[in-house]
Amino acid sequence: MTDNFHTIVIGAGSGGLTVAYGLASIGRRVALIEAHHVGGDCTNVGCIPSKTLIHLAQQCDGDGTAALARVRQKRDALRAKETQEFGAVANLSLIFGRARIIAPHQVAVAPSDGGERILTARHIVIATGARPRLLTVPGLPAERALTNERIFEIDHTPQHLAIIGGGAVGVELAFAFRNLGSRVSIIDIAPRVVTRYPPEASHAIEESLRARGVTLYLNARVDSYDEAAHTLCVEYAGQTTLLEEVDAVLIAVGRERNIEGLGLEKAGVRVTPRDGIVTDAYGRTSVPTIYAVGDVTATSAFTHSANAQGRRVVQRIAFPWLPARDPEPLFPGVVFSDPEVATVGMSPQQIAQRYHPNLIKRIHINLATQTDRGYTDDVRQGFILVDAIRLTGRILGVTIVAPKASEMISFFTLAIQERISLYRLYRIVYPYPTFSSGIQKVADTFLRDTLTGLPGELCAYLRYRLAKSKGAMGAAPASAVVK
């Protein structure tokens, strides 16, 4: 076997597998190099075990020990299946080992079984992902310090799980372990949980966490752990608070890109501290033969983002003559909390940077009080929040908090990406009784407010549009006006 390939993919997680399988399936010779397990974070320490645990924890007979064992069983089965399947794909060589780029077309691999191999290829794709950021808590023994990489290995649910970090990972696992009977506390330095989402979403999730008995320490910092007393010492609300009987600490304070030791600097691949590996809209780095997808880039750290990037890289590498003009698609964001949070489009901050506030119409529909499904299902927290351009009804950004927000958000991904205005969403019939019928109320509200205040809406629209076209504000594409 020659060590000459069409493409070398470094990392067999979601993004890398998408590229490797996509190219191999159309006949390109691919080397896929993986240092740990096929499936990456998603299969091994992310989506698959966490969503399985969340699901089992919602069942009536939620037995923690059994649930954790089942999570490992399902994860191992999937990992074995993926390893076997990808090992058997024609044109795809799965190599276990560590990779380092030594030239724009060359990768050195240190296989798990020793030695070194030099591989050459026309293209190199970096998909090495990220790992949990670590945090040292003075006094905390290593066996009590968990991250998402270790938490699915524990045998029993903790008596009191302290979670440092109220992001998506921390919040999702807080619901799961609380449902399985653990006492759960979340400590975050920020004033709210899930800070990547609008404050309304944070508050809904905080309410839901508290209603379930999770204790939140916001604007707080962890000081130290006392192994003898099993207490976690937290600085909170101007004083020192002792969290008692803490037998496990989940550190979920963000992620760090796996970009060390890859030889990026020597190869000339541009990296910035904020965005990681810099790429164009089709994943190409500053070195034309080298691409990057997934968590090593600036994209949102989701499996679906990595997959979507991977598909675009496949298109670019395999069909370079196809036009590559499509802007990056919209990446939805989801937290699988209870209720779930889902968002797509521009965030309120992005909108504020780009548009004058008077040009924006914000609509908030409370799913608990304004939909009959909220009434029948005794829902306490939930909403659809839409930011749109006044008069035209063009949708800019949407956040949904609802039991199955993750299944509702694609409606708005489609609407925004296809530039379907609120006028047209008004004409859709939504099934009753569902949370989706809240979309009807969003459209009703927009139409009522727009039509009853038409002269004012028109003036506001023209004033800020004209100001914008004179360069007073950031430019929006001309096609922003609804079709």
Add this chain to the structure above:
Amino acid sequence: MTDNFHTIVIGAGSGGLTVAYGLASIGRRVALIEAHHVGGDCTNVGCIPSKTLIHLAQQCDGDGTAALARVRQKRDALRAKETQEFGAVANLSLIFGRARIIAPHQVAVAPSDGGERILTARHIVIATGARPRLLTVPGLPAERALTNERIFEIDHTPQHLAIIGGGAVGVELAFAFRNLGSRVSIIDIAPRVVTRYPPEASHAIEESLRARGVTLYLNARVDSYDEAAHTLCVEYAGQTTLLEEVDAVLIAVGRERNIEGLGLEKAGVRVTPRDGIVTDAYGRTSVPTIYAVGDVTATSAFTHSANAQGRRVVQRIAFPWLPARDPEPLFPGVVFSDPEVATVGMSPQQIAQRYHPNLIKRIHINLATQTDRGYTDDVRQGFILVDAIRLTGRILGVTIVAPKASEMISFFTLAIQERISLYRLYRIVYPYPTFSSGIQKVADTFLRDTLTGLPGELCAYLRYRLAKSKGAMGAAPASAVVK
């Protein structure tokens, strides 16, 4: 008070309330006549109590007696709230009594408190809904014969509930009472349940019912009931079967329109046995001053359909100068079973009547085996079934079976109504892991099959398109070709 109104609405269910509130809120004087309860079937004997019961039955501590009491409590609270709110709407006179049309502008009302009032108006809207069709079971005492109008009045869950009729009502309540601990049997004369949906959906629901221990007697008919022995005698599979310990029988064999005693014939309103009151796309009957919405018409018997029709009637009556050219919107259909069934667009039969089978590309994605959400959630039944036109990717009809299909279907309502092809759905990023990511697989499958067999696809498309344009087949609009 004069008895002269702008519009008289007969029936305060979903459709009638939509019209009455819509017109009153823009200053038209409306008389709303109701013979029973405000809220109609939906609030009183339909969606609200059934969805509340379904939700409570899914909770871990499903106590039947408590759940039924809670259902009545929530229904009564909502009914009282709606009665009070609609009684207080400006310009709206809520009158309890029976109405009869005596002339194109005149309605006689026999109020609940006696006497008769003659009301006149420019427009009359009939929204009297439907009632459960009755079925006589020899030997069955009246107190054991339930319909959806009486089942929410029972105090305790039956020991063995026999449900005659496997339509949406029968199936939804079968899941609910089974979850609450009743033994449940479904008897239907048809070979499958939910016959309005594609056979694939029926089979998934039958599997799920059986997995939960519900016994199905299909191709069967009820013979008689023996009160002494508490047995229901059923003709099934060529022999007589005795269902034992049956203490309640739910009759859910369809619905009959409430069109008697309204004076329709005398007024000249056209009625057909199949379609009920015949209307145009904006709800106008054969008498120009008289409109009809909801279950008295041929529309699908859903609250959301009645609401949508009501909105169009409001537009037609209040703004007659607005263009009334929009075709009727797409009405999704939903069964709140477990998993749920949702459908939108043309049914397989409608497609077969209109298009040559070779012009249709059918895509079936199994959500249990082909999505990771199916894997994490141990889903057994579930699919997305899409019928599209070959080559163009124009979507004609969709059926989804999934835990929250009701929240997923609006994506396709939007796609079909806005004529967004499968090529464009391919470019959407769906959150992972969700059942919605099955839509990605639908689009992938379409693209792969179309691109790999392009010459064949093109030939097939042109052959059947040309045949059609020569009149050999039913005509499709020219805009059927994807934009």
